[in-house]
Amino acid sequence: MSDDAVSPQRDGAQRPSDRTASQSQRMADNSGSKLTTAECWHLVESRNLARLAVIRADGTPDLFPINYTVHAGNVYMRTGSGGKLRNLTAHPAVAFEVDGVDDTHHWSVVIRGTATEIQIDSEVAASGVRAVSTADPAHKPHFVRLNATSITGRRFPKDARRAAAPPGARHDAPLPPVPPAGPGKPQPIPHFPPPPSS
Numbered sequence: 061m062s063d064d065a066v067s068p069q070r071d072g073a074q075r076p077s078d079r080t081a082s083q084s085q086r087m088a089d090n091s092g093s094k095l096t097t098a099e100c101w102h103l104v105e106s107r108n109l110a111r112l113a114v115i116r117a118d119g120t121p122d123l124f125p126i127n128y129t130v131h132a133g134n135v136y137m138r139t140g141s142g143g144k145l146r147n148l149t150a151h152p153a154v155a156f157e158v159d160g161v162d163d164t165h166h167w168s169v170v171i172r173g174t175a176t177e178i179q180i181d182s183e184v185a186a187s188g189v190r191a192v193s194t195a196d197p198a199h200k201p202h203f204v205r206l207n208a209t210s211i212t213g214r215r216f217p218k219d220a221r222r223a224a225a226p227p228g229a230r231h232d233a234p235l236p237p238v239p240p241a242g243p244g245k246p247q248p249i250p251h252f253p254p255p256p257s258s
Contacts, residue, residue: 095213100169103158103213105130108192110158112137114144114175115151122147126156127194128206129187135171135206136178136189140198148175148204156206161218169213171206178205 095103104110112126124144128137135156139145148154152174159168178184189203 092214092216095167095169095215097211100211100213101130101133103160103167103169104135104171104211107158107160110135110156112144113155113157114147115153116143116147117150125195127192128156129189129192131187131189133208134187135173135208136187136192137204137206138189138192138194138200139202139204140200141202145177145202145204149177152176154206165215165217167213167215169211171208172210173206173208175204175206178203 108127108129110126110128112124114122114124116122126137126139128135130136139148154173154175156171156173157168158171159166161167183205184190184203187203187205194200
């Protein structure tokens with residue numbers, strides 16, 4: 061065969077470059093979309109449970125589930141007199157995350173800002189934070205305002221991971237069997253190993 065000869069391509073066969081382009085397109089179509097600021101606030105206002113990331117006294121991060129309400133563009137929370145309040149006072153820069161799911165999408169919103177304990181009765185009353193119910197029955201006499209400096213969010217199709225995977229990928233396969241737990245050990249959760257790094 062001469063150097064410039066080209067091997068015939070079977071009818072219907074997909075070249076590697078075509079497969080790569082096709083996979084990239086699937087990933088782009090299912091990588092999610094950014095939410096507008098108005099959409100972010102609408103979703104935050106539709107929930108009452110979030111995660112609050114704070115910095116501890118030793119400089120390491122910590123994460124708390126938190127019930128909240130929204131008023132006048134700020135997030136309001138109740139808390140007790142323990143470590144969370146001490147950390148917020150010493151390191152007021154925090155991150156706040158809310159997520160959820162609707163009929164077709166998963167979504168996540170992250171607020172970054174400054175947390176401040178409020179002691180002005182008129183603000184406490186106007187915000188409605190006294191009426192926030194919490195899962196923790198402990199007494200929570202302190203009220204905290206989160207002043208948002210940024211709010212961002214994304215929405216992802218429910219089937220994004222499966223749709224982005226090439227046909228026959230492990231996402232389309234059943235989960236591997238779970239080995240029996242040893243004495244005194246919790247039952248393992250079925251899972252796939254992480255994908256190899258490219």
